[in-house]
Amino acid sequence: MKLPKTILTSTKCVHSGTQIDENQGGVNTPIHTSTAFKYLEDYEMKYPRMANTSNQIAVVDKINALENAEKGLVFSSGLGAIAAALLGLLKPGDHLIVQSDIYGGTAHFMHHRLERTGVDISFVDMQNARNLKEALTTSTKLIYVETPSNPLMKLTDLSMVAAFAKKHSLISFTDNTFATPIFQQPLNLGIDLVMHSGTKYFSGHSDIMFGYLGGNSGLMDLIKVAQVDLGATLDARLCYEIERSMKTLHLRVERAAENALKLASWLELNDNVEKVYYPGLPSHPQFELAKQQMQGGFGAMMSFRLKGAIDPIKFQKALQIICPAVSLGGVESLIGSPYLTSHKSISQAERDGMGISNQDVRFSVGIEAVEDLKNDLKQAFEA
Secondary structure, rough: OOOOOOOOOHHHHHHHOOOOOOOOOOOOOOOOOOOOOOOOOOOOOOHHHHOHHOOOOHHHHHHHHHHHOOOOEEOOHHHHHHHHHHHHHHOOOOOEEEEEOOOHHHHHHHHHHHHHOOOEEEOOOOOOOHHHHHOOOOOEEEEEEOEEEOOOOOOOOOHHHHHHHHHHHOOEEEEEHHHHHHOOOOHHOOOOOOEEEEOOOOOOOOOOOEEEEOHHHHHEEEEEEHHHHHHOOOOOHHHHHHHHHOOOOHHHHHHHHHHHHHHHHHHOOOOEEEEEEEEOOOOOOOHHHHHHHHOOOOOOOEEEEOOOOOOOHHHHOOOOOOOOOOOOOOOOOOOOOOOOOHOOOOOOHHHHHHHOOOOEEEEEOOEEEEEEEEHHHHHHHOO
16 A cells, blocks of 8 residues: 555554555455465565564554564564574674563563573663673674663663664664654664564554564565574464555554553552652653653653562452453553563572662553543552
8 A cells, every 4th residue: 555655653554564455455465375376476485483474464564654664574573583683693612792671571581592502682771771791792782672671661872772783784673663663773873683572552452463574675685584494484374464454553552652641640659659650750760861862752661669568469450440460461451460470581690780679560551531541559568
Protein backbone atom coordinates (compact mmCIF):
# COMPACT_ATOMS: atom_id res chain seq x y z
CA MET A 1 0.00 0.00 0.00
CA LYS A 2 1.56 3.29 -1.12
CA LEU A 3 1.32 6.03 1.51
CA PRO A 4 2.40 9.68 1.62
CA LYS A 5 5.89 10.11 3.11
CA THR A 6 4.65 12.81 5.49
CA ILE A 7 2.11 10.75 7.48
CA LEU A 8 2.36 10.81 11.25
CA THR A 9 3.08 7.94 13.64
CA SER A 10 -0.54 7.22 14.55
CA THR A 11 -1.41 6.87 10.87
CA LYS A 12 1.59 4.62 10.28
CA CYS A 13 0.33 2.29 13.02
CA VAL A 14 -2.92 1.82 11.12
CA HIS A 15 -1.83 1.75 7.49
CA SER A 16 1.90 1.02 7.04
CA GLY A 17 2.72 -2.43 5.73
CA THR A 18 -0.84 -3.32 4.80
CA GLN A 19 -1.10 -5.39 1.62
CA ILE A 20 -4.54 -4.70 0.15
CA ASP A 21 -6.29 -7.80 -1.18
CA GLU A 22 -6.53 -6.86 -4.85
CA ASN A 23 -8.53 -10.00 -5.76
CA GLN A 24 -11.36 -9.43 -3.28
CA GLY A 25 -10.91 -5.80 -2.30
CA GLY A 26 -10.37 -6.55 1.38
CA VAL A 27 -8.66 -3.79 3.39
CA ASN A 28 -6.61 -6.20 5.51
CA THR A 29 -3.53 -8.16 4.46
CA PRO A 30 -4.66 -11.66 3.35
CA ILE A 31 -3.34 -14.61 5.38
CA HIS A 32 -1.19 -16.83 3.16
CA THR A 33 -1.06 -20.09 5.07
CA SER A 34 1.28 -21.95 2.72
CA THR A 35 4.63 -23.22 3.86
CA ALA A 36 5.31 -24.37 0.29
CA PHE A 37 5.59 -21.80 -2.51
CA LYS A 38 6.25 -22.18 -6.24
CA TYR A 39 9.76 -21.18 -7.24
CA LEU A 40 10.05 -21.65 -11.02
CA GLU A 41 9.08 -19.16 -13.75
CA ASP A 42 8.71 -15.66 -12.26
CA TYR A 43 8.36 -16.64 -8.60
CA GLU A 44 10.90 -15.62 -5.96
CA MET A 45 11.90 -18.54 -3.76
CA LYS A 46 9.91 -18.11 -0.53
CA TYR A 47 9.94 -20.07 2.69
CA PRO A 48 8.73 -19.00 6.17
CA ARG A 49 12.05 -19.83 7.84
CA MET A 50 13.71 -17.45 5.40
CA ALA A 51 11.48 -14.62 6.70
CA ASN A 52 10.41 -13.56 3.21
CA THR A 53 6.70 -14.43 2.98
CA SER A 54 4.07 -11.74 2.47
CA ASN A 55 2.61 -11.80 5.99
CA GLN A 56 6.07 -11.55 7.56
CA ILE A 57 6.91 -8.67 5.23
CA ALA A 58 3.68 -6.82 6.11
CA VAL A 59 4.58 -6.80 9.82
CA VAL A 60 8.18 -5.82 9.13
CA ASP A 61 7.15 -2.97 6.84
CA LYS A 62 4.80 -1.57 9.49
CA ILE A 63 7.44 -1.56 12.25
CA ASN A 64 10.15 -0.33 9.86
CA ALA A 65 7.94 2.68 9.13
CA LEU A 66 7.51 3.39 12.85
CA GLU A 67 11.22 3.05 13.63
CA ASN A 68 12.49 4.56 10.35
CA ALA A 69 14.52 1.40 9.70
CA GLU A 70 16.10 0.56 6.35
CA LYS A 71 15.46 -3.16 6.86
CA GLY A 72 13.87 -5.32 9.53
CA LEU A 73 13.09 -8.87 10.58
CA VAL A 74 10.50 -10.51 12.83
CA PHE A 75 11.43 -13.32 15.21
CA SER A 76 9.70 -15.86 17.43
CA SER A 77 10.66 -13.81 20.53
CA GLY A 78 12.56 -10.71 21.57
CA LEU A 79 15.41 -12.81 22.87
CA GLY A 80 15.45 -14.65 19.54
CA ALA A 81 16.09 -11.28 17.90
CA ILE A 82 18.89 -10.45 20.34
CA ALA A 83 20.51 -13.87 19.91
CA ALA A 84 20.42 -13.72 16.11
CA ALA A 85 21.90 -10.21 16.12
CA LEU A 86 24.77 -10.94 18.49
CA LEU A 87 25.57 -14.37 17.07
CA GLY A 88 25.33 -12.99 13.55
CA LEU A 89 27.60 -10.01 14.13
CA LEU A 90 30.16 -11.23 16.68
CA LYS A 91 32.84 -13.90 16.44
CA PRO A 92 35.21 -15.53 18.96
CA GLY A 93 37.63 -12.96 20.33
CA ASP A 94 35.31 -9.99 19.82
CA HIS A 95 34.47 -7.72 22.73
CA LEU A 96 30.96 -6.51 23.63
CA ILE A 97 30.17 -3.55 25.92
CA VAL A 98 26.81 -3.92 27.66
CA GLN A 99 24.81 -1.59 29.87
CA SER A 100 25.12 -2.92 33.41
CA ASP A 101 21.37 -2.97 34.20
CA ILE A 102 19.38 -4.90 31.59
CA TYR A 103 16.59 -7.47 31.38
CA GLY A 104 17.53 -10.65 33.23
CA GLY A 105 16.87 -12.94 30.25
CA THR A 106 19.25 -10.91 28.10
CA ALA A 107 21.91 -10.96 30.81
CA HIS A 108 21.49 -14.72 31.22
CA PHE A 109 21.91 -15.29 27.47
CA MET A 110 25.07 -13.20 27.43
CA HIS A 111 26.59 -14.88 30.48
CA HIS A 112 25.58 -18.47 29.80
CA ARG A 113 25.46 -18.68 26.00
CA LEU A 114 27.29 -15.86 24.24
CA GLU A 115 30.42 -16.05 26.39
CA ARG A 116 30.67 -19.77 25.50
CA THR A 117 31.20 -18.76 21.87
CA GLY A 118 34.36 -16.86 22.86
CA VAL A 119 32.89 -13.34 22.99
CA ASP A 120 34.30 -11.18 25.80
CA ILE A 121 31.70 -9.04 27.61
CA SER A 122 32.06 -5.97 29.83
CA PHE A 123 29.04 -4.73 31.78
CA VAL A 124 29.38 -1.01 32.49
CA ASP A 125 27.38 1.90 33.88
CA MET A 126 26.69 4.04 30.82
CA GLN A 127 25.77 7.26 32.59
CA ASN A 128 28.62 9.00 30.81
CA ALA A 129 31.06 8.48 27.95
CA ARG A 130 34.02 8.10 30.31
CA ASN A 131 32.83 4.68 31.42
CA LEU A 132 32.48 3.62 27.79
CA LYS A 133 35.96 4.84 26.99
CA GLU A 134 37.46 2.93 29.93
CA ALA A 135 35.76 -0.29 28.77
CA LEU A 136 36.91 0.09 25.16
CA THR A 137 39.50 -2.40 23.85
CA THR A 138 41.04 -3.06 20.45
CA SER A 139 38.63 -6.00 20.12
CA THR A 140 35.43 -4.07 20.91
CA LYS A 141 32.85 -4.46 18.16
CA LEU A 142 29.44 -3.57 19.60
CA ILE A 143 27.66 -1.58 22.34
CA TYR A 144 24.34 -2.89 23.69
CA VAL A 145 21.95 -0.70 25.67
CA GLU A 146 18.40 -0.85 27.02
CA THR A 147 16.58 2.39 27.76
CA PRO A 148 14.53 2.83 29.86
CA SER A 149 16.05 -0.13 31.65
CA ASN A 150 14.20 -3.08 33.12
CA PRO A 151 13.19 -2.74 35.95
CA LEU A 152 14.64 0.45 37.45
CA MET A 153 13.89 2.75 34.51
CA LYS A 154 17.43 4.11 34.13
CA LEU A 155 18.03 6.05 30.94
CA THR A 156 21.00 5.87 28.62
CA ASP A 157 21.81 8.86 26.42
CA LEU A 158 21.32 7.33 22.97
CA SER A 159 22.87 10.25 21.09
CA MET A 160 25.98 9.96 23.24
CA VAL A 161 26.23 6.20 22.66
CA ALA A 162 25.67 6.62 18.91
CA ALA A 163 28.37 9.30 18.65
CA PHE A 164 30.84 7.22 20.67
CA ALA A 165 30.13 4.15 18.52
CA LYS A 166 30.63 6.04 15.26
CA LYS A 167 33.86 7.64 16.53
CA HIS A 168 35.31 4.20 17.31
CA SER A 169 33.74 2.31 14.36
CA LEU A 170 31.48 0.23 16.62
CA ILE A 171 27.95 -1.08 16.15
CA SER A 172 25.31 0.45 18.46
CA PHE A 173 22.30 -1.69 19.43
CA THR A 174 19.30 -0.62 21.55
CA ASP A 175 16.39 -2.47 23.16
CA ASN A 176 13.47 -0.05 22.72
CA THR A 177 10.74 -2.27 24.19
CA PHE A 178 9.69 -0.10 27.13
CA ALA A 179 9.51 3.20 25.24
CA THR A 180 8.02 1.88 21.97
CA PRO A 181 8.54 3.93 18.78
CA ILE A 182 5.58 6.08 19.86
CA PHE A 183 7.82 7.74 22.47
CA GLN A 184 11.39 7.00 21.34
CA GLN A 185 13.07 6.33 17.99
CA PRO A 186 16.71 5.30 18.53
CA LEU A 187 17.60 5.08 14.83
CA ASN A 188 16.74 8.75 14.42
CA LEU A 189 19.26 9.46 17.21
CA GLY A 190 22.07 7.68 15.33
CA ILE A 191 21.77 4.13 16.73
CA ASP A 192 22.48 1.34 14.20
CA LEU A 193 20.08 -1.39 15.39
CA VAL A 194 16.82 -1.30 17.35
CA MET A 195 15.09 -4.29 18.92
CA HIS A 196 11.65 -4.90 20.44
CA SER A 197 10.14 -7.69 22.42
CA GLY A 198 6.93 -7.44 20.42
CA THR A 199 5.32 -9.72 22.99
CA LYS A 200 4.83 -6.58 25.05
CA TYR A 201 3.33 -3.38 23.61
CA PHE A 202 3.21 -4.40 19.96
CA SER A 203 1.01 -7.35 20.93
CA GLY A 204 -0.73 -5.33 23.61
CA HIS A 205 -3.16 -8.05 24.67
CA SER A 206 -0.86 -10.56 26.41
CA ASP A 207 -1.55 -13.23 23.78
CA ILE A 208 1.22 -13.03 21.13
CA MET A 209 4.95 -13.72 21.42
CA PHE A 210 7.38 -12.28 18.88
CA GLY A 211 10.41 -10.05 18.42
CA TYR A 212 11.54 -7.41 15.95
CA LEU A 213 14.94 -6.14 14.88
CA GLY A 214 15.60 -3.33 12.42
CA GLY A 215 18.16 -0.81 11.28
CA ASN A 216 21.14 -0.51 8.96
CA SER A 217 20.60 -2.66 5.85
CA GLY A 218 24.16 -4.02 5.73
CA LEU A 219 23.98 -5.22 9.32
CA MET A 220 20.49 -6.62 8.85
CA ASP A 221 21.70 -8.71 5.88
CA LEU A 222 24.28 -10.36 8.16
CA ILE A 223 21.72 -10.94 10.89
CA LYS A 224 19.24 -12.49 8.48
CA VAL A 225 21.74 -15.28 7.76
CA ALA A 226 21.85 -16.02 11.50
CA GLN A 227 18.05 -15.93 11.73
CA VAL A 228 17.68 -18.45 8.92
CA ASP A 229 20.25 -20.70 10.60
CA LEU A 230 18.54 -20.44 13.99
CA GLY A 231 15.01 -20.77 12.59
CA ALA A 232 13.52 -18.14 14.91
CA THR A 233 10.74 -16.94 12.60
CA LEU A 234 6.92 -16.61 12.57
CA ASP A 235 4.03 -18.19 10.70
CA ALA A 236 1.40 -16.35 8.67
CA ARG A 237 -1.46 -16.57 11.17
CA LEU A 238 0.57 -15.04 13.98
CA CYS A 239 1.80 -12.28 11.66
CA TYR A 240 -1.83 -11.42 10.87
CA GLU A 241 -2.61 -11.14 14.59
CA ILE A 242 0.45 -8.93 15.13
CA GLU A 243 -0.51 -6.59 12.30
CA ARG A 244 -4.05 -6.31 13.67
CA SER A 245 -2.84 -5.55 17.20
CA MET A 246 -0.39 -2.90 16.07
CA LYS A 247 -3.10 -0.80 14.46
CA THR A 248 -4.10 0.39 17.95
CA LEU A 249 -0.55 0.71 19.34
CA HIS A 250 -0.59 4.48 19.55
CA LEU A 251 -3.99 4.60 21.29
CA ARG A 252 -3.05 1.95 23.84
CA VAL A 253 0.36 3.26 24.85
CA GLU A 254 -0.70 6.89 24.95
CA ARG A 255 -3.58 6.07 27.33
CA ALA A 256 -1.41 3.78 29.46
CA ALA A 257 1.38 6.38 29.66
CA GLU A 258 -1.12 9.02 30.75
CA ASN A 259 -2.26 6.69 33.54
CA ALA A 260 1.34 5.90 34.49
CA LEU A 261 2.33 9.53 34.99
CA LYS A 262 -0.68 10.14 37.25
CA LEU A 263 -0.03 7.00 39.30
CA ALA A 264 3.72 7.64 39.60
CA SER A 265 3.04 11.12 40.97
CA TRP A 266 0.51 9.69 43.44
CA LEU A 267 2.75 6.82 44.55
CA GLU A 268 5.64 9.20 45.16
CA LEU A 269 3.58 10.81 47.93
CA ASN A 270 2.43 7.51 49.45
CA ASP A 271 3.79 6.70 52.92
CA ASN A 272 4.16 3.02 52.04
CA VAL A 273 6.51 3.70 49.12
CA GLU A 274 10.21 4.40 49.57
CA LYS A 275 10.98 5.34 45.97
CA VAL A 276 9.31 5.53 42.55
CA TYR A 277 11.26 4.85 39.36
CA TYR A 278 9.57 6.63 36.45
CA PRO A 279 11.33 8.90 33.91
CA GLY A 280 8.37 11.29 33.71
CA LEU A 281 8.83 12.44 37.32
CA PRO A 282 10.91 15.58 37.97
CA SER A 283 12.56 13.61 40.81
CA HIS A 284 13.99 11.10 38.32
CA PRO A 285 17.75 11.79 38.10
CA GLN A 286 17.56 11.83 34.29
CA PHE A 287 14.31 13.74 33.89
CA GLU A 288 15.92 16.31 31.58
CA LEU A 289 17.31 13.54 29.36
CA ALA A 290 13.88 11.90 29.34
CA LYS A 291 12.26 15.13 28.10
CA GLN A 292 14.89 15.41 25.38
CA GLN A 293 15.03 11.76 24.28
CA MET A 294 11.46 10.50 24.80
CA GLN A 295 9.16 12.50 22.58
CA GLY A 296 5.50 12.91 23.49
CA GLY A 297 5.46 10.81 26.66
CA PHE A 298 7.44 8.71 29.11
CA GLY A 299 5.94 5.27 28.63
CA ALA A 300 3.69 3.13 30.80
CA MET A 301 6.33 1.22 32.77
CA MET A 302 7.49 2.06 36.27
CA SER A 303 8.84 0.38 39.36
CA PHE A 304 8.48 1.34 42.99
CA ARG A 305 10.21 0.21 46.16
CA LEU A 306 7.99 -0.73 49.07
CA LYS A 307 9.06 0.26 52.56
CA GLY A 308 10.46 -2.55 54.69
CA ALA A 309 7.25 -3.01 56.69
CA ILE A 310 5.34 -3.96 53.54
CA ASP A 311 5.58 -7.57 52.37
CA PRO A 312 5.73 -7.37 48.52
CA ILE A 313 4.02 -10.75 48.05
CA LYS A 314 1.16 -10.03 50.46
CA PHE A 315 0.75 -6.61 48.87
CA GLN A 316 0.42 -8.11 45.38
CA LYS A 317 -1.98 -10.81 46.57
CA ALA A 318 -4.23 -8.12 48.05
CA LEU A 319 -4.68 -6.38 44.68
CA GLN A 320 -8.08 -6.89 43.06
CA ILE A 321 -7.72 -5.25 39.61
CA ILE A 322 -3.98 -5.08 39.03
CA CYS A 323 -2.84 -8.63 38.31
CA PRO A 324 0.40 -10.16 39.66
CA ALA A 325 1.68 -11.77 36.47
CA VAL A 326 4.75 -12.29 34.33
CA SER A 327 5.37 -9.99 31.33
CA LEU A 328 4.13 -6.48 30.57
CA GLY A 329 2.69 -4.19 27.93
CA GLY A 330 -0.89 -5.47 27.83
CA VAL A 331 -4.05 -3.39 28.06
CA GLU A 332 -4.48 -4.77 31.57
CA SER A 333 -2.29 -3.59 34.46
CA LEU A 334 0.28 -6.16 35.58
CA ILE A 335 2.64 -6.16 38.56
CA GLY A 336 5.48 -8.38 39.67
CA SER A 337 8.61 -8.77 41.77
CA PRO A 338 11.66 -8.71 39.45
CA TYR A 339 13.58 -11.15 41.64
CA LEU A 340 10.82 -13.74 41.06
CA THR A 341 10.08 -12.93 37.40
CA SER A 342 12.10 -10.85 34.91
CA HIS A 343 15.40 -11.23 36.80
CA LYS A 344 14.92 -14.64 38.38
CA SER A 345 17.37 -16.25 35.94
CA ILE A 346 20.32 -14.25 37.30
CA SER A 347 21.97 -14.51 40.71
CA GLN A 348 21.26 -12.43 43.80
CA ALA A 349 24.74 -10.95 43.47
CA GLU A 350 23.99 -9.85 39.92
CA ARG A 351 20.71 -8.31 41.01
CA ASP A 352 22.48 -6.52 43.84
CA GLY A 353 24.94 -5.16 41.30
CA MET A 354 22.06 -3.78 39.26
CA GLY A 355 20.56 -2.15 42.35
CA ILE A 356 17.46 -4.36 42.36
CA SER A 357 15.91 -4.94 45.77
CA ASN A 358 13.45 -7.67 46.79
CA GLN A 359 11.23 -4.78 47.91
CA ASP A 360 10.97 -3.53 44.32
CA VAL A 361 7.84 -4.20 42.28
CA ARG A 362 7.61 -3.57 38.54
CA PHE A 363 4.32 -2.07 37.42
CA SER A 364 3.06 -2.27 33.83
CA VAL A 365 0.24 0.27 33.82
CA GLY A 366 -2.76 -0.57 31.64
CA ILE A 367 -5.59 1.41 30.09
CA GLU A 368 -8.16 0.98 32.88
CA ALA A 369 -9.73 3.98 34.62
CA VAL A 370 -6.89 5.56 36.58
CA GLU A 371 -9.09 6.12 39.66
CA ASP A 372 -9.86 2.39 39.81
CA LEU A 373 -6.14 1.59 39.68
CA LYS A 374 -5.39 4.15 42.38
CA ASN A 375 -8.12 2.75 44.63
CA ASP A 376 -6.85 -0.78 44.09
CA LEU A 377 -3.34 0.19 45.16
CA LYS A 378 -4.74 2.08 48.14
CA GLN A 379 -6.78 -0.86 49.45
CA ALA A 380 -3.84 -3.24 48.96
CA PHE A 381 -1.60 -0.96 51.02
CA GLU A 382 -4.23 -0.85 53.74
CA ALA A 383 -4.61 -4.64 53.65
